[in-house]
Each structure stands twice: as C-alpha cells, then as structure tokens.
Amino acid sequence: MLKESTRWGCACDEHLMSRGATNKPIKPNYLKCIALGLVLLGTMLVTPSYAVNWSDVTMNGYFSFEYEKNVAGKPEGDTNGSFDLDLFDLVINFNASDKLRIATDLTWEHGTATEEGFGNVAIEYAFAEYSFSPLFKLRAGKMFTNFGIYNEIHTAKPATLSVKEPLSTNKNNKMGSEFRFYPRWNVGVAAVGDFVWFDKDFDYVVQLSNGDDGETNPFEEDSNTSKALGGRVRVEFLDNLQLGASFYRDHINAEYDDGDVVARARIASYGVQANWSMFESIHAEFEYVAGTVKRDDTEKISRNAFTVMLSVEVTDTITPYLRVEVLEPDTDTSDDEGVLSIIGVNWQIASNAYLKFELDDMNTEDANAKFEGEDFQEIKASLSVGF
C-alpha cells in the first residue's frame, strides 16, 4: 500500500512539475489525483485511532417504559391512560487516566423525534472528575444537584423501587409550590470524597454553580453574579442505618407577574434523610426538606415537605412498598397542603430488570396551587431495565 501510494504521488508531482517547467497546457491526470486522495482518505479511515482505548471506556444505561391512568376522583393526571416511552439513557465513563474520568449521561425522553418537536434530548450530566485521593475529587461540568436521596437518580428508574421519585421533596412544583427546593442540574465545580471519621464511613459533596434562573441558559451563562452553593454529607452510622443532610442556597432572577421586570428571588433549602434496614428484609426511608423563598416583590415563603417509605422484600425478587408524601407549600397558608399516598410492588424479573405496579392517591386542600382540592387516584406501571 505504501509503495502504491508513493508511486501515485510521484506521478502527480511529475505532472505538476512538467506543467510548471514547460509552461504548456497539459491535460492533468485528474483521475490519478482523485484516486490518490481517496486512497489517502481510506488510509486515514482504516488506521486505528489511539484517541480512545476501548478498555478505558465503560458504557451502561437504562430504559424505562410507563403506563399511567386516572382511575378515580377528579379528572387530574392522565385521564386517557397513556403509554410513555419514558426514557432511554446511555451512561458512558471515559477513564482518560488512572485519576481523570469523564462521565456523561445522554438521555432520549418520551420517544424523542426532533422533526416533530416531540420529547427531549439532553445531557443529564457531563463532567470531568480528577481524583487527588478518595478523600478529595474535583469535578467540573454539568451535574445533578446533590441533594437528598433522589435527585441524582430521578431518571434512573432501575435504581428506585417506585415508578417515580417523590413529588413532595423532589418535584414540589408539581404538587403546589411555585419554585422547587433546588434545581435538577447545575453547571459549576464540585468537591466530592469519602472518608472515615470516628470509625464511621462518610461521603460528602460541595457544589458551586451558576444555579438556576428563568432568563438565560444557566448551563452556559449566569444571569447574576451570585453563585449557588449546595452540599450534602452522608454517614453510615450503623451497618443498617445511613443518615444524611443537604443544603442549597441561590439567588435567581424571576419575572414579576405583570411583565418583564426582573426580580431577584433568594432560595434556601435544607434537608435530612435516613435509610434504615430494620431487619434484613424490611427497609424504611425518610426524607425531610424545608426552606424559604424570598422574592423582592413578595413576602418570604416558608415551606417544608417529607416522604416516608416502607418496603419489605417478601422474596428475593418481590418487594411491596408503601410511601406517604406530604408537602406544605406555604406555612402561612392554612389550607394548601398536599398528601400523596402510594402503595405498590416492585418485581425483579431479570438481573437488572424490574416491573412496578402502584396506586397513587393524591389529596390536596382547596388552596393548593396545583390541584385546588381536586383529589384523584392513578394507577402507574413501568418496566425499567438497567444495563
């Protein structure tokens, strides 16, 4: 191949040289030049690239398919009964070196079809992590906000027992709050690590980011000079008891109701969590979040929420669960509370594949901004597979 290329190359050179030397119009041998180009291109394409060593790359992912239907009560939720290709995610880790990792989660949600404007394609996270030691790793990029039990796994359905993550502590804007306790994602830097203290295993994360706002793409540009600060620490207090605490503070730019005048809103949220295995097969999970929102044009709002979940592994594969979620969107408003009660079962049908069935009962008070006292029940089912 090398000889062949060289010979073709000489032929072309000779051709150009002869034209220059004699200054006579000579019909160039374009075919040879094109063929040479194609051979060079082909050589480039078939030559192995050393940019990626595939032994340093791991690819995983997950798939989730859901069905929801309102079965009783007011016509809220999904009254028609709908199948939903919830998501297909690829999780890729590139180990650029022993200490440097690039991690990303690419998602296609709800049967993405960009030509039709359907669904969502997104980078859930993409960050570089440099490991100085297990105690101190530095991350930079787009990340999930590390808060509480569920935010980082809210799309990772094979990681959770229930069909969806708790609304009251994670998607409180879908249950009567104006703002979430914290944004799903952020762009910035983070320090993470594991350490042992007083003979207990701890892990921590501290994130400094643009935060969230309604004006710009917060993953590209901050709309104000204030940076969001968040963090979480967890400890294996006992072999069967994990405790944790989180916080998040940010200033965001929000619009007044009557137009484009921008107000600043200060959000502060705090949370505690506990996972307890009472016996080998009985587990309890608790999360409490509280915080305030203060817009320049309104009074400060205090809100809080909690979720409690109990699950029992009745066999190696079947785990029924019961969860109660409560949201108090504004502690100064007496009748805006929302309560969601869920009873369900998680059935592991293959190594990392799960069928889930549940009944969700939503009860809200009249002043609840989302449902206004319109109580309803939904059935939900899903198939989630991790790979």
Next chain:
Amino acid sequence: MKYLNLILILCMTSFFSINSQAEWVLLGHTSVEKESLDARELKRLFFGRISQWDGGEPVKLCFLNDSNALVEYLGDSTKYSKKRFLAYWNSRLFSGDNIAPKQFRNSEELMDYVTRTRGAICIADPKAVPEGFSGKVIHIK
C-alpha cells in the same frame, strides 16, 4: 464444666466448618498489593468507598452474576440483599458517582478479567478457580 467444654468444642467446630465451606472467594490481579483484607475493608471496597489502591491504581471490582458467591458474601458481611446491592450500584453508576463492578455471566470470563486487569478484585465461586490460577487469592481476616 464438662458439658460447657463440650459445647465450646462443638461451637468452635461448627464455626471452623462454616469457614472451611465458604461459598465465595476473593480473587485479585497480581498488581493488587494486599495479601489479606478484613471484612470492613472489603465492604468499603465493594461499596465503592475505596476507589484507589495505595499505589494510586483504580480499584476494578467484579463478580459473577449467576452465582451464589455474591449473595453469600453479602449475607456473611453486610445487611444487603443482592437486589439492594444492585440498586445501590445502580444509584452510584447512574448518578455519575462511580463506575459499577463488572458483572460476568460465567467463571471463565471472570477469571480472564481478573488475571488480565490491573487493580481488579473479584468475588467468585471457589469451585470455579482453576488449577494454576495465575491471579491472586486474597485472604479474609
């Protein structure tokens, strides 16, 4: 006193017999400097809390998926069922926090991986360890 001694002997005998019939074994690549680990260290390794060996090399975990070895290990040393262990690692992997242990469907693939991958440490079925295994068997204190 005679009966007490007898009971103690029976207890000790049963204890050693349980250990001698262990249903799981810990294998490592020859680059792994540890000759033995205690239960706490092993748990910290297999739950991703220790991600680097002392020399800075990344820890690479693996286990055999369709074997009782992992279940036996979890039952012996942790409060986790296999289902909860998988959920734990699903959380760590899918949140971007860590790279999950490799899961193999047969012992041959696992043996090949652990003997060829620097930093690898795997829970395996002791019956599947071949004669002349070129990796390292790590003892549990």
